[in-house]
Amino acid sequence: MKSFADMINVFYGTYTEAYCKNKGLFVAYKKDGETVKAITRMIENYHQELVKIDAGYILGGWQEFIIENDPAGIKEMLLEILNTSEWEIEQLKIVLQGLILGTTALRVGKDEDGYPRICHLPISTSIISNLENGWDIEYYVYENNHYNSYHEISTSERYQRWKNEKLEMDVDTSRYEIPFITIFQNRPTIDPTYENWQGEPEWNIIAPQLDEINSSQSRLSMIEDRYANPKLIAKGIMHDANEEIRKDTNMLYISQEADISYLEYQGNIIAPVLARIAELKSSVKDKCPELILQDLTAVNSGYALKIRLQTLKKKINTLRSIYFPVFERYFSLLLKLQTGNDYKVTYHAEDAIPEDTETLLKEFLSLRGLDIISDRTIAESLGYDYDAEQKKVAEEVLSKVQRPEENEQEGEPPIMLFGSAENEQEKVSTIPKINGKEYEPV
Numbered sequence: 001m002k003s004f005a006d007m008i009n010v011f012y013g014t015y016t017e018a019y020c021k022n023k024g025l026f027v028a029y030k031k032d033g034e035t036v037k038a039i040t041r042m043i044e045n046y047h048q049e050l051v052k053i054d055a056g057y058i059l060g061g062w063q064e065f066i067i068e069n070d071p072a073g074i075k076e077m078l079l080e081i082l083n084t085s086e087w088e089i090e091q092l093k094i095v096l097q098g099l100i101l102g103t104t105a106l107r108v109g110k111d112e113d114g115y116p117r118i119c120h121l122p123i124s125t126s127i128i129s130n131l132e133n134g135w136d137i138e139y140y141v142y143e144n145n146h147y148n149s150y151h152e153i154s155t156s157e158r159y160q161r162w163k164n165e166k167l168e169m170d171v172d173t174s175r176y177e178i179p180f181i182t183i184f185q186n187r188p189t190i191d192p193t194y195e196n197w198q199g200e201p202e203w204n205i206i207a208p209q210l211d212e213i214n215s216s217q218s219r220l221s222m223i224e225d226r227y228a229n230p231k232l233i234a235k236g237i238m239h240d241a242n243e244e245i246r247k248d249t250n251m252l253y254i255s256q257e258a259d260i261s262y263l264e265y266q267g268n269i270i271a272p273v274l275a276r277i278a279e280l281k282s283s284v285k286d287k288c289p290e291l292i293l294q295d296l297t298a299v300n301s302g303y304a305l306k307i308r309l310q311t312l313k314k315k316i317n318t319l320r321s322i323y324f325p326v327f328e329r330y331f332s333l334l335l336k337l338q339t340g341n342d343y344k345v346t347y348h349a350e351d352a353i354p355e356d357t358e359t360l361l362k363e364f365l366s367l368r369g370l371d372i373i374s375d376r377t378i379a380e381s382l383g384y385d386y387d388a389e390q391k392k393v394a395e396e397v398l399s400k401v402q403r404p405e406e407n408e409q410e411g412e413p414p415i416m417l418f419g420s421a422e423n424e425q426e427k428v429s430t431i432p433k434i435n436g437k438e439y440e441p442v
Helices: 004-011 017-023 046-059 074-084 087-101 202-228 270-287 302-339 357-369 375-381 386-402 404-409 421-426
Strands: 027-029 036-039 063-067 103-110 116-120 127-131 134-143 146-155 158-163 166-172 181-185 232-235 246-248 251-253 259-262 345-349
Touching: 004 017, 004 087, 004 202, 017 027, 017 036, 036 202, 046 087, 046 202, 046 270, 046 302, 063 074, 074 116, 074 302, 087 103, 087 116, 087 202, 087 302, 103 302, 116 302, 134 181, 181 302, 202 270, 302 345, 357 375, 375 386
Parallel strands: none
Antiparallel strands: 027 036, 063 345, 103 116, 103 181, 127 134, 134 146, 146 158, 158 166, 232 259, 246 251
């Protein structure tokens, strides 16, 4: 199993001696050869920037919840549950945990008042076992100035929780058909050092380069320390002959036979190290389009920018296809916990890369004219709830039909309920229908 603790340590810049020796990174020892004098530390944090940017793109600036058939009050009920659960914060923790550890977890259930809740489940220090139809998790939580141990077993038939080895909860969950706890991958991996249920961290692709960058930077820092706190070489002076050296402000007076100099590095080692670091940084940015987009001056042409944007958009859509279906499944479970009924929930978010609105509308209208996409698809792609908007349109049309005099007074053209005045011989009823019902004028 890949250690979550090691991932957390490296991600937040805590390089251990064992890790550095295993990866061939910088470690310097004192004269005894055992005590660590200096070690690789985090100087560049591209991986942290990468994770924060990706999390923001995945969740987008807004989210839309669509309930199939739009039953009255159900969407509002879901929004209330999520708001009470502080979902905006919890979803960010779920995504960040997945991007950092390659694996993440969430839990649903009811609080002490019997109200449904959803939250992230920290797994960085947990002992996890993958059961045939669920999960077995043990972990510690620091509460009220001391640690409490928790043990949870969640399957599609039952949920149990122990606190400090005392059973707190034992619930039959078979009617809900899915475990109240789920652990899922950020990305699948075939790395044999991972368990089959573990996924790949999003920053893993640049981890080797970052380690080398931080290792080289740490070596340079030690060289800087040498010059900041230099050692002196004294020639022709006995170590106990202090009378041979006199100091006046910043001037040293020594005998003619003596010589004092700094201990310095010989040769030009700094330039090659800096050049290597620059190459490594360039390699990191090439692998992560979201990083190079932070500095658009580094993009040489419009076509190159377009390629970068397409790559980033595909990456974010791939990640959304992993996270969003899990969210949707557990939103449905929240509603079932509250109502006892099954509801299908669809979860949408703002496009990862903003499109040019005018160009996008032209494309949508062309595709709609060819009957390739539907009105619903267009509305949802632009962030609108299609069913809610259709209701509003129907209400507005009905309002205008019922108050033609008011509309005319306000300067709006009257709604013609019959044929034109020019052809009164052929008056054909065009009374509008809303939801299949005809509405007579008032």
